[in-house]
Amino acid sequence: VDKEELVRKLDEIVGKENVLSSDVDRESYSRDMGEFEGTPGVVARPGSEQEVERIVALADQHTIPILARGAGSSLTGAAVLKGAIMVDMRRMANVIHVDTINWHVRVQPGIALDDLNIELKKYGFFFPPDPASSYICTVGGAIAEGSGGLRCVKYGTMKDWVLSMRVVLPSGRVTTMGEPLAKNRAGYDLLHLMVGSEGTLGIITEAYLKIIPLPQNPDKRLLATFDSWDAVGNVIFDFKKAGIVPGLFEFIDKDHIRALNEKLGQNLEEAEATLIIDVEEAILTRTTDILRARGSTEVRVAKDQEEADTLYEVRANGLLAVKSLAPASMVEDVSVPLDRLGEFLRKVKLIASGNKLMIPVMGHAGDGNVHPIILYDNSDKDSSAAAAKAFEDVCRAAIELGGSISGEHGIGTQKVGLLREQLRSHDAEESLRLMKEIKRLFDPKGIMNPGKYVEAA
Amino acid sequence: VDKEELVRKLDEIVGKENVLSSDVDRESYSRDMGEFEGTPGVVARPGSEQEVERIVALADQHTIPILARGAGSSLTGAAVLKGAIMVDMRRMANVIHVDTINWHVRVQPGIALDDLNIELKKYGFFFPPDPASSYICTVGGAIAEGSGGLRCVKYGTMKDWVLSMRVVLPSGRVTTMGEPLAKNRAGYDLLHLMVGSEGTLGIITEAYLKIIPLPQNPDKRLLATFDSWDAVGNVIFDFKKAGIVPGLFEFIDKDHIRALNEKLGQNLEEAEATLIIDVEEAILTRTTDILRARGSTEVRVAKDQEEADTLYEVRANGLLAVKSLAPASMVEDVSVPLDRLGEFLRKVKLIASGNKLMIPVMGHAGDGNVHPIILYDNSDKDSSAAAAKAFEDVCRAAIELGGSISGEHGIGTQKVGLLREQLRSHDAEESLRLMKEIKRLFDPKGIMNPGKYVEAA
Numbered sequence: 055v056d057k058e059e060l061v062r063k064l065d066e067i068v069g070k071e072n073v074l075s076s077d078v079d080r081e082s083y084s085r086d087m088g089e090f091e092g093t094p095g096v097v098a099r100p101g102s103e104q105e106v107e108r109i110v111a112l113a114d115q116h117t118i119p120i121l122a123r124g125a126g127s128s129l130t131g132a133a134v135l136k137g138a139i140m141v142d143m144r145r146m147a148n149v150i151h152v153d154t155i156n157w158h159v160r161v162q163p164g165i166a167l168d169d170l171n172i173e174l175k176k177y178g179f180f181f182p183p184d185p186a187s188s189y190i191c192t193v194g195g196a197i198a199e200g201s202g203g204l205r206c207v208k209y210g211t212m213k214d215w216v217l218s219m220r221v222v223l224p225s226g227r228v229t230t231m232g233e234p235l236a237k238n239r240a241g242y243d244l245l246h247l248m249v250g251s252e253g254t255l256g257i258i259t260e261a262y263l264k265i266i267p268l269p270q271n272p273d274k275r276l277l278a279t280f281d282s283w284d285a286v287g288n289v290i291f292d293f294k295k296a297g298i299v300p301g302l303f304e305f306i307d308k309d310h311i312r313a314l315n316e317k318l319g320q321n322l323e324e325a326e327a328t329l330i331i332d333v334e335e336a337i338l339t340r341t342t343d344i345l346r347a348r349g350s351t352e353v354r355v356a357k358d359q360e361e362a363d364t365l366y367e368v369r370a371n372g373l374l375a376v377k378s379l380a381p382a383s384m385v386e387d388v389s390v391p392l393d394r395l396g397e398f399l400r401k402v403k404l405i406a407s408g409n410k411l412m413i414p415v416m417g418h419a420g421d422g423n424v425h426p427i428i429l430y431d432n433s434d435k436d437s438s439a440a441a442a443k444a445f446e447d448v449c450r451a452a453i454e455l456g457g458s459i460s461g462e463h464g465i466g467t468q469k470v471g472l473l474r475e476q477l478r479s480h481d482a483e484e485s486l487r488l489m490k491e492i493k494r495l496f497d498p499k500g501i502m503n504p505g506k507y508v509e510a511a
Numbered sequence: 512v513d514k515e516e517l518v519r520k521l522d523e524i525v526g527k528e529n530v531l532s533s534d535v536d537r538e539s540y541s542r543d544m545g546e547f548e549g550t551p552g553v554v555a556r557p558g559s560e561q562e563v564e565r566i567v568a569l570a571d572q573h574t575i576p577i578l579a580r581g582a583g584s585s586l587t588g589a590a591v592l593k594g595a596i597m598v599d600m601r602r603m604a605n606v607i608h609v610d611t612i613n614w615h616v617r618v619q620p621g622i623a624l625d626d627l628n629i630e631l632k633k634y635g636f637f638f639p640p641d642p643a644s645s646y647i648c649t650v651g652g653a654i655a656e657g658s659g660g661l662r663c664v665k666y667g668t669m670k671d672w673v674l675s676m677r678v679v680l681p682s683g684r685v686t687t688m689g690e691p692l693a694k695n696r697a698g699y700d701l702l703h704l705m706v707g708s709e710g711t712l713g714i715i716t717e718a719y720l721k722i723i724p725l726p727q728n729p730d731k732r733l734l735a736t737f738d739s740w741d742a743v744g745n746v747i748f749d750f751k752k753a754g755i756v757p758g759l760f761e762f763i764d765k766d767h768i769r770a771l772n773e774k775l776g777q778n779l780e781e782a783e784a785t786l787i788i789d790v791e792e793a794i795l796t797r798t799t800d801i802l803r804a805r806g807s808t809e810v811r812v813a814k815d816q817e818e819a820d821t822l823y824e825v826r827a828n829g830l831l832a833v834k835s836l837a838p839a840s841m842v843e844d845v846s847v848p849l850d851r852l853g854e855f856l857r858k859v860k861l862i863a864s865g866n867k868l869m870i871p872v873m874g875h876a877g878d879g880n881v882h883p884i885i886l887y888d889n890s891d892k893d894s895s896a897a898a899a900k901a902f903e904d905v906c907r908a909a910i911e912l913g914g915s916i917s918g919e920h921g922i923g924t925q926k927v928g929l930l931r932e933q934l935r936s937h938d939a940e941e942s943l944r945l946m947k948e949i950k951r952l953f954d955p956k957g958i959m960n961p962g963k964y965v966e967a968a
Contacts, residue, residue: 155751155850156879200696211694213703214671229941236878237668237846237918239657239707240933242946242965246670246703250696267754294612297724389694393612421693422613461694476697484686488952489699495948508699 055116057095064098064139067108072099072145083123083140087187088385090131090467094121094140101145103220103228103259110257111226113139113501120224121503122257124164124192127185128199129385130466132252135503141257143194149173152265158217158234159265163194163258179265182209185462186370194258200250202462204369207420208301211462213249215264221248221256224497234262247492252464253503255496273301273332275362276342278350279325285348286327287396290419292344294392300341301332303420304369310414313375314368322368323352329419330369369416373427376414380429382438384445388452389423389461401451402426409440409447423461424452446472453479465507474511486511512573514552521555521596524565529556529602540580540597544644545842547588547924551578551597558602560677560685560716567714568683570596570958577681578960579714581621581649584642585656586842587923589709592960598714600651606630609722615674615691616722620651620715636722639666642919643827651715657707659919661826664877665758668919670706672721678705678713681954691719704949709921710960712953730758730789732819733799735807736782742805743784744853747876749801751849757798758789760877761826767871770832771825779825780809786876787826826873830884833871837886839895841902845909846918849879858908859883866897866904880918881909903929910936922964931968943968 055063057075064073074080074097084093095118100106106122113120119138126133147164154177161170167181167188174180184203185191191201197219202211209215218232232238232245248255280286286305293300306328314320322328333341338355345353356362377383390398399415402424406413417424426448430441449459449472459465459472477486489508494500500509512520514532521530531537531554541550552575557563563579570577576595583590601621608617611634618627624638624645631637641660642648648658654676659668666672675689689695689702705712737743743762750757763785771777779785790798795812802810813819834840847855856872859881863870874881883905887898906916906929916922916929934943946965953959957966 153850155748156848157751200700202694202696206694213700223941223945225941227941228938229945230937230939231942233846233915233937234913235846235848235915235918237659237663237875237880238915239659239917239919239921240915240930241922241939241942241968242712242949243657243670243703243707244942244945246700250700255699270754291612294614297727389690389692391613391692393610418694423694456691458690458692458695458697460696461692462696464696465698473697480687480690481685482687482698484680484684485688485701486698488680488686488701491952492699492949495945495952511698 060118061096063112064096064109067112068098068100068105072101073097083126083142084134086126086128086131086133088129088131088468090134092134092136094135095137097140097142099142099145103222106141106222106257106259107226107228109139109141110222110224114224114226114499117499117501119504120501122194122253124195125166125187125190127187127191127195128466129463130468132199132464132466132503132506133195143192146259152177152179154179156234157265158262160234160260160262161193162260164192166190166192167196174265175268178268180268181215181263181265183212183215193261193263197249197258197261198251198253199464202423204302204304204418207303207418208299213246216245216249217262217264218245219248219258219262220260221258223256224499224502228259250464252466252507254493254507254509255502271335274335274338275302275330275332275356275365277354277365277368278329278331278345279323279352280327280329280350281325283327283396283399286329286419288348289329289344290392290395292348296340296344298333298337298341300420302330303418304330304416305419306369306372306416307414309412310372310376310416313379314372317375317378318371325351328368330365372416376427376429379412380431382430382432384428384441386426386428386445386448387423387460387463388449388457390452390455390457392422394455394457395422395424398424398451398455398457402448405444405447405451409444411440411444413444422457450475467506467510470507470510517575518553520569521553521566524569525555525557525562529558530554540583540599541591543583543585543588543590545586545588545925547591549591549593551592552594554597554599556599556602560679563598563679563714563716564683564685566596566598567679567681571681571683571956574956574958576958576961579651579710581652582623582644582647584644584648584652585923586920587925589656589921589923589960589963590652600649603716609634609636611636613691614722615719617691617717617719618650619717621649623647623649624653631722632725635725637725638672638720638722640669640672650718650720654706654715654718655708655710656921659880661759661761661875664760664875665756670703673702673706674719674721675702676705676715676719677717678715680713681956681959685716707921709923709964711950711964711966712959728792731792731795732759732787732789732813732822734811734822734825735786735788735802736780736809737784737786737807738782740784740853740856743786743876745805746786746801747849747852749805753797753801755790755794755798757877759787760875761787761873762876763826763829763873764871766869767829767833767873770836771829774832774835775828782808785825787822829873833884833886836869837888839887839889841885841898843881843883843885843902843905844917844920845881845906845914847879847881847909847912847914851912851914852879852881855881855908855912855914859905862901862904862908866901868897868901870901879914907932924963924967927964927967
């Protein structure tokens with residue numbers, strides 16, 4: 055089928071106004087937030103499950119690569135595909151039903167997580183998973199990526215919040231996976247196979263997500279600074295031993311604070327390590343006691359919501375400020391056992407000095423998910439090569455410590471070889487073989503987001 | 512391979528003393544707790560993963576049916592298999608490591624859940640899922656069955672507590688699935704495919720399970736009685752609206768109480784509906800206020816642990832007492848949306864009267880998981896036929912209301928046809944097709960717990 059014919063057929067399915075085939079339009083779908091590139095052949099914007107079915111059936115019939123996309127906020131190349139039919143799901147953005155008895159919401163995949171939470175707030179409920187891109191990232195994208203976020207330390211990631219979904223399979227056939235029930239044991243768990251499948255097994259057209267009531271008393275937010283990372287490790291140990299589960303437990307290093315002071319004119323203490331922590335008011339004293347006992351040089355408790363927001367922005371803006379220190383950056387996303395976190399951070403320092411690079415670190419202290427930021431100069435071949443090497447070294451350091459090359463961003467095209475390394479190293483080679491066969495089972499023609507992730511590993 | 516030869520080869524693998532081939536020994540593995548039958552050809556009791564690998568490789572080589580078994584406390588026929596190599600996992604019962612920093616335990620599959628909790632208690636931790644058979648049921652069995660329990664209403668089921676596992680696949684090859692990490696996005700989620708796979712995809716030889724600290728203040732336990740099931744429905748609504756998450760939220764009907772009074776000489780109020788509820792002390796008053804406002808005829812708060820234990824036994828012994836009212840019984844296990852629970856219970860009453868049977872009901876009110884107990888006379892053909900019909904009618908009523916034919920007991924051989932009905936009715940026929948193909952992918956020779964569950968549906 056030639057492109058003109060394809061566009062005509064898509065016009066029939068979704069209407070002329072919802073098919074984008076100009077160079078400019080296609081260009082706007084050619085990048086994700088990680089700057090991975092691939093210009094689609096044509097973009098279709100379906101308004102219903104039936105339209106998605108027909109688009110996928112068309113791709114199946116003519117063996118054309120196809121990929122669903124929400125906001126394109128993937129950081130790993132999962133949401134771009136050269137020459138593909140790009141299915142922009144954002145017209146399907148309805149909240150179909152908020153159920154305050156069964157504590158679930160039935161929702162279309164194209165709504166942004168923050169918009170979903172605005173709707174849920176009217177009912178006194180919320181949906182906890184909160185990737186940093188929640189202002190744009192869609193429900194469908196977050197499920198497909200198995201996304202995490204800042205509140206994960208308390209509430210878990212997407213996999214813990216999806217009850218059931220409707221999926222258009224690569225064959226164009228549609229099916230339900232899971233049930234919108236608190237308990238269900240009917241059949242193998244295909245639902246969790248879809249969560250984190252990165253658009254390679256099917257297109258999600260609807261989901262039931264668990265929701266919970268908004269907490270009656272908002273957590274207290276505090277900032278604490280330390281002279282050493284060992285102290286931070288000890289705080290984590292003490293929290294865990296005391297059974298303290300923070301609502302938020304972020305860490306950033308001195309590079310981030312310095313960048314904030316220099317680039318954004320802030321006046322923060324340039325401590326080795328800074329923690330931003332949310333805890334319930336009932337355990338605030340116990341929490342600050344631990345922080346002080348472990349040698350915190352400053353413990354600042356936000357007096358009001360405004361100050362709490364300011365502290366949150368230290369973490370959010372820290373990343374932006376750090377990135378502005380170099381022409382280019384790569385954001386890592388590894389996960390390590392909590393008792394190996396200190397050791398891992400020391401290894402990152404060695405990797406930075408060994409490769410003559412600056413690698414500031416930040417991340418989610420409560421669940422061992424670390425984001426080293428590799429800064430480099432992409433106009434300099436040596437610097438680019440050093441960054442690429444450091445990127446792999448950081449992942450390998452995590453693998454060696456029993457960690458994972460991805461805590462929440464996924465694999466995409468970015469970490470395909472490293473995925474294989476991890477699974478081999480952790481004696482999961484047969485699992486990789488099964489994953490590849492599952493991909494072939496779902497998608498025998500190999501049309502859905504091909505050449506990435508498990509298939510390519 | 513003839514039986515003598517098979518026994519000789521198994522002797523070589525696990526040692527003579529761990530191969531059971533006499534009629535008496537095989538007979539002792541021929542029933543599960545649901546009275547499903549099937550005498551294995553031989554029983555092997557491995558002591559290590561390597562031995563399990565070799566046993567499975569032997570079964571693969573000679574295409575002999577094989578099945579792992581823990582305590583055999585399945586209620587659905589999942590843990591018996593005629594003529595099979597039965598792999599009794601209970602020699603592999605070590606707690607390998609309790610990690611109080613990462614909050615997980617590395618454990619062998621053959622330990623009983625209660626024994627695991629006795630060990631964890633020494634560290635101030637516990638593992639929440641608590642099937643009624645927790646005094647014997649093993650970690651491996653509970654994972655394979657995706658088991659629930661009484662504390663699920665607060666803590667979820669097995670699927671929410673498994674981090675990673677070692678699995679011997681039907682090919683005899685061993686692999687790791689998942690990672691013992693709070694966050695991991697490396698590859699498709701095979702781990703949850705194994706949870707609830709009922710011994711059809713592989714044999715679990717080790718697992719990392721999440722654990723959490725024992726609560727500092729035990730919940731308060733109370734018993735409340737009501738004149739009508741509508742009142743119970745309203746209590747559930749009010750709890751959900753108030754954001755009350757009980758630690759336990761059980762219901763039993765008048766038949767159970769009557770049986771307790773008659774058979775066990777108790778002196779309980781014969782109310783239409785009795786609830787047994789655990790809540791944190793901080794919300795005890797809010798809870799009892801709701802119960803009274805919804806017309807509870809009695810609200811009794813346990814004064815001490817002894818009384819709390821007595822109230823718990825009302826639920827546990829109620830089932831035994833009710834079963835003793837008839838020569839035979841079938842325990843149902845369906846799950847319905849919470850807002851349809853009242854409607855479902857009315858349907859069960861109609862099914863009982865329509866089939867001239869007594870069907871007492873009990874279950875987990877907080878998550879819509881109901882266990883109607885179908886009482887009948889297995890020496891009477893008409894009564895047996897009526898019970899079989901009622902059994903299917905109850906499941907169909909659940910399916911029609913958007914529920915599931917199993918909340919926690921699974922499918923086994925008991926509900927194979929009903930599984931197909933549910934998936935068809937809920938537009939999941941393609942999912943069933945994929946499940947069957949996944950079974951073929953894992954087990955191309957069809958040797959592992961064959962002829963049951965997904966494969967047979």
